[in-house]
Amino acid sequence: MEKKISDYVQALSSSDFDILEEIFLKKYRKFLRFYYIIEDHSDVITSIEYKKCEENKLKVAFSVSESKKSVNKILKELEESLNDDEDVLIHNKKNIITIEITKDESELP
Numbered sequence: 001m002e003k004k005i006s007d008y009v010q011a012l013s014s015s016d017f018d019i020l021e022e023i024f025l026k027k028y029r030k031f032l033r034f035y036y037i038i039e040d041h042s043d044v045i046t047s048i049e050y051k052k053c054e055e056n057k058l059k060v061a062f063s064v065s066e067s068k069k070s071v072n073k074i075l076k077e078l079e080e081s082l083n084d085d086e087d088v089l090i091h092n093k094k095n096i097i098t099i100e101i102t103k104d105e106s107e108l109p
Contacts, residue, residue: 005035
C-alpha cells in the first residue's frame with residue numbers, strides 16, 4: 001500500500017461518501033493517530049477495511065503480507081511504538097490486524 005494519507009482515506013472509505021464523511025467529521029484525529037501508528041508498515045499492508053463502530057471509536061482492520069515481515073514481528077513493533085497507550089488496542093486474528101482507538105477527539109494532538 002502507498003504511504004500517503006490520501007491513499008489510506010481512499011482505501012478506508014471504499015468510495016462510500018458516508019464513511020468518508022464520518023472519518024473527516026467525527027474521527028479525523030483518530031484517523032491521523034492510526035495513520036502515524038502504521039505508516040512505517042505500509043509496504044506490508046495488502047488490504048485495509050474501516051469497521052463501523054461507536055462514534056467515539058475508530059476501528060480499522062488490515063491484512064499484511066508475510067513475505068517481508070511476520071505478523072508477530074509487525075505486532076511487536078506496533079505495540080512497542082505505542083508506549084503503553086491505553087487508548088489504542090491491537091488485535092490479531094488469522095493475520096488480520098485490527099487497531100481500535102478510543103481516545104476522545106479533543107484529547108488527541
